[in-house]
Amino acid sequence: MSSIPYGRQDINQDDIDSVIAVLQSDFLTQGPVVIQFEKSVANYCSAQYAVAVNSATSALHIACLALGVGNGDIVWTTPITFVASANCALYCGAVIDFVDIDPFTCNMSVGNLAEKLIAAEKVGKLPKVVIPVHLGGQPCDMEGIFELSQQYGFKIIEDASHAIGGKYNQEPIGNCRYSNITVFSFHPVKIITTAEGGMAMTNDTHLAKRMRLLRSHGITRDDQEMTHQSEGPWYYQQIALGYNYRMTDLHAALGLSQMSRLNEFVAKRQEFVKRYDQLLASLPVRSLLQIEGCYSGFHLYVVRLKLSEINKTQRQIFEELRRVGIGVNLHYIPVYHQPYYENLGFKRGYCFEAEQYYAEAISLPLFPSLTIHQQDIVIAALKQALLK
Structure with missing residues (x-):
């Protein structure tokens, strides 16, 4: 696969x-x-x-x-x-x-x-x-x-x-x-x-x-x-x-x-994001709020799982997507969770909203050469993982 x-x-x-x-x-x-x-x-x-x-x-x-x-x-x-x-x-x-x-x-x-x-x-x-x-x-x-x-x-x-x-x-x-x-x-x-x-x-x-x-x-x-x-x-x-x-x-x-292709790259990313937003609107996920007057480069498309509406954990959904060839990722682990930073005295729970984000976030595939067909595969796999 x-x-x-x-x-x-x-x-x-x-x-x-x-x-x-x-x-x-x-x-x-x-x-x-x-x-x-x-x-x-x-x-x-x-x-x-x-x-x-x-x-x-x-x-x-x-x-x-x-x-x-x-x-x-x-x-x-x-x-x-x-x-x-x-x-x-x-x-x-x-x-x-x-x-x-x-x-x-x-x-x-x-x-x-x-x-x-x-x-x-x-x-x-x-x-x-x-x-x-x-x-x-x-x-x-x-x-x-x-x-x-x-x-x-x-x-x-x-x-x-x-x-x-x-x-x-x-x-x-x-x-x-x-x-x-x-x-x-x-x-x-x-x-x-x-x-x-x-x-x-x-x-x-x-x-x-x-x-x-x-x-x-x-x-x-x-x-x-x-x-x-x-x-x-x-x-x-x-x-x-x-x-x-x-x-x-x-x-x-x-x-x-x-x-020479920077504007083209960003425009393509913007198009894929709009399509993600439309096709995921009925699913128990939410994308990050985009502020009016700002135009994101959209290096990442991050969704946050509405875990209260899902009968699975974040890890289960992540692993199911990976198993079917969807290269999801997680951006990011709170920096202070890293052992080096824990040794500096930081404790888990230090930033409440960061902890909430980390428990819910998944980054979906997004790049200029992504195809509509590939995006449809990603969306279908996510639906399957969330709803079955």
């Missing part, structure tokens, strides 16, 4: 030809195609700067470092995300904490964030950075989060790993209107892919320069950044403790080619 994955890349001949052209060029690692890819994404998002790296995890790390996150600082994110959204703070020696989700959108709750900030201010433990995550591609209430940042003085990193091609208030996600830095992922199951890769967007010249420095060992060849005069045309200086987080021209070529 052939299976239908929850997500997959869409590679065409133009993508392949773009990568081959780089293989036949003078540059394989970081070269001119990386710069072209950065310009393409920056122009698309209406952002001033784009810094391409080898993963969104790396982008989150250097974003934290560029904002000065260090030992003893406090960073907050959502528990319903991949662990990288929290790990990036720990890489910097910071303390991580979690803000519960909204029960309908399942993004970070602005109300819970406001309450947590009031309590934190009283004890002198306000966050230096808050990292909202656009779950499944739908943007968080960035205007609300930004207003709180102005009141309490924290910086914002938008984790938009799921969200390139989406819009917030009719403007492109990634323009950093309500954040200091926005991060994209180009993993194969994301909206566009570079195989592995990520990018950090910003409108701040200093942050862009700092992230470019940090992605390449902290090394500069710019005379103006050096501590003393150059010793010759070969000369460079390491002026910071950086990393090898560079994107290669091979990866950038794939991403640059994929950018």
Whole structure:
């Protein structure tokens, strides 16, 4: 039995030809195609700067470092995300904490964030950075989060790993209107892919320069950044403790080619979501609320099971779907459930709404090359699992 994955890349001949052209060029690692890819994404998002790296995890790390996150600082994110959204703070020696989700959108709750900030201010433990995550591609209430940042003085990193091609208030996600830095992922199951890769967007010249420095060992060849005069045309200086987080021209070529189909990819995802919504309306499931004025990239299509109306557990339904070749997944396990985070002192039940979500969520297959026939198979299998 052939299976239908929850997500997959869409590679065409133009993508392949773009990568081959780089293989036949003078540059394989970081070269001119990386710069072209950065310009393409920056122009698309209406952002001033784009810094391409080898993963969104790396982008989150250097974003934290560029904002000065260090030992003893406090960073907050959502528990319903991949662990990288929290790990990036720990890489910097910071303390991580979690803000519960909204029960309908399942993004970070602005109300819970406001309450947590009031309590934190009283004890002198306000966050230096808050990292909202656009779950499944739908943007968080960035205007609300930004207003709180102005009141309490924290910086914002938008984790938009799921969200390139989406819009917030009719403007492109990634323009950093309500954040200091926005991060994209180009993993194969994301909206566009570079195989592995990520990018950090910003409108701040200093942050862009700092992230470019940090992605390449902290090394500069710019005379103006050096501590003393150059010793010759070969000369460079390491002026910071950086990393090898560079994107290669091979990866950038794939991403640059994929950018030409970004709008098409998102439009196809939107069509499949509308069809899911229509055909699942009578079943004991609910999809995540989509906010008016927002246009989701729809990296994921998540349903929440109405377990009180179903005579099965979430796991039973999940396993039944997997048995018949439907590659469902679960995004995500609350980060603080992970043993590493439990060892930091977090307990199960820490965020009530996140726990409720985790007990009910299942991600159904969604990708641009999904066919109507495949979607019908998914829907029929879900009906069978829910109603038999």
